[in-house]
Amino acid sequence: MSKQKVSLITLLAAFLFCMAAMCISFGIAHAEETVESNSVFTTVGNAALDDDGEYLAYSVGKGDSVTLRKNMALKWYAFDGAASIGGSYGAEYFSLGLSLPASGYDSFAVTIESEQMSMSKEGKTTNEVVFTPAANGNVSVSVNGEGAGVTVSASDIQITLAEPADAVGYGDFTVLVNGREAGTFTNIGKYYAKYASSSATTPMTPLAFSAEADSAVTFEIRSLNGQSFALSEGKITDDAAPVLVINSEIKQLLLGTEFDFDTVSIDVCGSSVTTDRYFRADGSGEGTPSIGSDGSIEGYTELESDQRFFEEDFGGSRGGSVSIAYELSDTNGNSAFYFIEWYAAADALSGGHLQVVDPETVVATPSIDFGGEEDSYQAAVTAASRNAEGGSIQVGEGAYFYLPSLRPYVYDETCGYTDMEFTVYYRTAVADTATASGSYDSLRIELEAEGRYEMRIVPTNSAGNAMVGEFEGGKQADITTDNVWDATNLVSFSFTVSYTGPSIEQPDETEVGYVDVTYSFEDFEIVALEGYQTQYKLYFLELNDSASPSTVADVVAAEGENNANSLGTWREIAVFDEDKEEDEGDNPYEWDPESDLSFVPQQRGFYKVTVEVASGNLPTTTSGQIVNVTSDADVIERPGVSYWLEDNVLSVVFLGVGVLCLIGIVIVALIKPKDKAQEAAEKALKAELKAKREDRK
Structure with missing residues (x-):
């Protein structure tokens, strides 16, 4: 060897x-600085990416969309120029650059979904800008269905948001298209649009692009919130730092109290942001505070997650001022500093820094004052009790009255509106006083009976202190269900609703079913007063010889009255009969609606479940769901699955x-x-x- x-x-x-x-x-x-062209937006349906041009481009047809599936900033603050301690800064708002073709489509929509300032049945707010082709290569603009006569060049579109100076933080934004006011986005609850996947209770897509067109339309996304989508060798150069969004209304900070800001760090191209926090209190820190050429901050101390300030932090004084800095960094070498004092109310500052005050020097309870605008809020309450046709909103189990926003009327020295909790006291002619509690964006009253409702609202700040009631003779006391109607510093509002019969909420779109595999329909959401009756039936569509529908949408489009369908005949499937053999008659379907809305399909085709709801002598209400059953299991792309290994072989x-x-x-x-x-x-x-x-x- x-x-x-x-x-x-x-x-x-x-x-x-x-x-x-x-x-x-x-x-x-x-790879530093560049990201893949398909890493920011997601295509839905037959939408397709085109990364061969100068900018990021997509093609969409009817039913397709391009979506942003991550949080998206709507408002934040930033330095006006180079970062420096005490340097000038200003508010930044959502901005979007697009280029559309001049023709070839009926309309093109930019849709933003967000959380709400006041709650609604949908659980989210949808605002939309729609462009329609006009003459000379232009497009006309409408916002939430209303046009303001704005027409701009289709090839160069800039959408930006702004807040009215007298209504900052109220949840409404002015929409500007190429600098011209085009309409208003309403009822936006936070300064960012939150992404919530399809598995969430209320799915939300912050940004979506879609078109109504007979054939595919190609458009460019040129920029979003300062991040350019110009392409270099088919890739995006990530040159925009993450931004800091704060949803809290920052007011006076209290000695000995942990600072609790509702902050969100958002990066357009990435999903991972590193946050470092620093502070400088009066008389603390070494050297002159500055931001060095290497990006480090001098004269500041690291801020602990549960930081509290005491007298010793201010040389023994019962308060002082403090500056708090956040440094946000992404994975591509971009970073920026943001100072909490930028986001604070003017009366919360001292010398440009945040005031930290003795708790004994501030009023510890909130107040609600309509300032002579009681009639305006009553009008909003009345409007909220009516449906789109002008009739009463629905009444019954699962029906709610949603309170209009109270943002202009509530005040607290130490706590912002969005950090408060509220208690709604209400009563009817047939029921004693009841309560409903929640945050600003979850205030609602369940309408278990028809008639007149009277209500009063009491705010509670983040320290747990509720508004104090004032009573006859100048007495003050905590507000309870026993005395709420006697408080002289509360205002009553009322609305009247009536019951017109049951209603049925249509479930989401059905999924594909498979032969011999148990399929469960979604439960119908029935809104009605107690004592209603339901009847469920299952059908199979026996097609006409010439009919060949391929999708549920084809079958739905062919539906007629009295369970008729132009594509064929709905044959009812009998309920499981225990007196028969398991394989006899329709028993193999195992259909038993008294147990649940599931069955075992025995052949390919379209099935429908219907429900009929009867309530007293009122007209019955019917609804249904249709499912396409196939013997071949499709390959389904699962949300959230990582393709890192495939992309980095x-x-x-x-x-x-x-x-x-x-x-x-x-x-x-x-x-x-x-x-x-x-x-x-x-x-x-x-x-x-x-x-x-x-x-x-």
Whole structure:
């Protein structure tokens, strides 16, 4: 067997190869500054990405969309120029740059979904800007269905938001298109649009693009919130730092109290943001505060997550001022500083910094004052009790009255409106006083009976202190269900609702079913007064000879009155009969609506479940769901599945090679080959031991 020596040069060469492989690996997996063109937006339906042009482009047809599935900032603050302590800053708002074709479509929509300032049945607010082709290469603009006579060039569109100076924080935004006022976005509850996936109770898509067109329409997304989507070799250069959104209305900070700001860090291109927090209190810190050329902050101290300030932080004084800085960094080398004092109310500042005050010097309870605008709020209450046709909103189990926003009327020295809780006291002619509690965006009253409702609202601040009631003779006391109607500093509002019969909320779209696999329909949401009756039926669509629908939408479009369908005949499937064999008649379907709304499909085709609801002598209400059953299980892309490995195969290969090389070096270094002299000595030792054993025999 031949023996070989490994020279130092060989070891060094192997080591260098190993390190090079590892460096290439990490370089590929973590490419700085650029991101893939498909990493920001998501296509839905047959929408397609086009990254061969100057800007990020997509094509969409009817039923398709392009969506942003991450949080999106609507308002934040930033330095006007270079970052410096005490430098000028200003409010920044949502901005979007687009380029549309001049024709080839009926309309193009930009849709923003967000949380709400006042609650609604939908649980989210949808605002929309729609563009329709006009003459001379222009498009006309409408906002939430209303046009303001704004027409702009289709090839260069800039959408921005702004807040009315006298209604900052009220949830309404002015929509500007190429600098011209085009309409208003309403009822937006926070300064960012939150993403919530389809599995959430209320799914929300912050930003979506769609078109009504006979054929695919190609459009460009040129920028979003300062991030350009100009392409370089098919990739996006990530050159925009993350931004800090604060949804709290920052007022006076109290000694000994933990600071609790509702903050969200948002990056357009990335999903991972690192946050570092710093502070500088009066008389603390070393040196002159500054932001160095290397991006570090000087003269500030790291802020703990549960930081509280006490007298010793201000030289023994019962209060002082403090500056708080947030540094946000993404994974592509972009970072920026944001100061909490930028987001604070003017009366919460002292010398440009946040005031920290003695709790004993402030009024600890909130107040609600309509300031002579009681009639305006009553009008809003009345409007909220009517439906789109002008009639009463629905009454019954699962029906609610949603309170209009109270934002202009509630005040607290230390707590903003969105950080408060509220108690709604209400009564009817047939029921004693009841309460409903919640945050600003979840205030509602369940309408369990028809008639007149009277209500009063009491706010509670973030410290848990509720508004104090004032009563006859100047007495003050906590407000309860026993005395709420006697409080002289509360105002009553009322509305009247009537019951017109049951209603049925249509469930979301059905999923595909499979033969011999149990399928469960979604439960129908029935809104009605107590004592209603329901009847469920299951049908199979026996198609006409010439009919060949391919989707549920085709079948729905062919539906007529009295359970008729132009594509065929709905044959009712009988309920499971225990007196028959399991495979007899319709029993294989295992249809038993008294148990649940599930069945086992026995053949391919379209099935429908219907429900008929009767309530007293009022007209019955009917609704249904249709499902397409196939014998072939489709491959379904699961949301949230990571394709990192697929996108970084080459990276993983180099990393694997590097690791194997490193292992080889270790083995070679630790296991030294034997030379001839050592081998001869070992043979001599073995011979000597053998001779000694022979002598002992």
